[in-house]
Amino acid sequence: MARDWQQWLSPRPRRRTATASEPRILAAYDVALFEFLKEEDGRWVVRETHYIDNEIVRGGLSGPLLHIHWLQTEYFQVEQGVIGIMKNEKEVVATQEDGIVKIPPGTRHRFWAHSSGTEDLIFKVWAEPQGLNNSFDENFLRNFVGYQRDCQKENITPSVFQLMLMSYYSSTIATPPFWMPIWILISVQYVLAVWVGAYVLGYEASYPEYNSAEKSQSRNSKKSI
Known part of the structure; x- marks a missing residue:
């Protein structure tokens, strides 16, 4: 649960819609x-x-x-x-x-x-390959899509730090339209996603309301990568 100052600093949905079991x-x-x-x-x-x-x-x-x-x-x-x-x-x-x-x-x-x-x-x-920890998978999409839809319901602009955190723990990084070394992109996203998004703003990489239970464990750890 986000603290009041984190909610003020970076608004987020007060309620997450339970969609984990929805096909x-x-x-x-x-x-x-x-x-x-x-x-x-x-x-x-x-x-x-x-x-x-x-x-x-x-x-x-x-x-x-x-x-x-x-x-x-x-x-x-x-x-x-x-x-x-x-x-x-x-x-x-x-x-x-x-x-x-x-x-x-x-x-x-x-x-x-x-x-x-x-x-x-x-x-x-x-x-x-499938079945990797911290990979692009069903649970990433459930969290990514579910969070943005809940933001829309509450008329909140999705946080770039939240989206980057979810993406980072699915081994996915945003990129400019020109070539840049992947290690630089990963390093920048790590700082913004983990240091700012997770530790300062209190975001999680995954939420039980969105996440399929069978794959939730690795995604919830902020120390996996």
Whole structure:
């Protein structure tokens, strides 16, 4: 529980919506639906549906900012519509016919519903290897999406320190659009996320209201990395 001075210094939702057991959750402003699935081979995947009728989606803003996963390869598989992916300096446009799009570790990337699409964008996304501590996984997405939706409900701007803390403990870092050594990006994010976000402002990397119980232990430790 945040102290009063931390709440004053960096406002946050007074109440977190319990979504840990929900098989699907809505993003802030209803831009996208996240469905948490397990494939026959045991892999977790998330099916995202970005709604074309939403102006944020049509504006190409329903996906994340430019970022890097430093431990895992990320995969996208479109089921409907058109996805745009910025992969380093190259824009990739993909549909169902293009199969799986691979984003290797260390690649600057972001994704969005491409403007050429005329229907909802539906795709599966996952990262490998799976089962790592502090990795991009289902629980990161549950925390990241759940927190931002609760901020929207209470008309609060999401804290960049909270978002960076959640991302840091999923081995994900924000990045500028130009190349920069990953060790510098990790170091800067560590200071802002852990020193400022966690120790000064009292944020957590994960919350039980959002987090799937079976993977909550490692994400709740601020000393894991």
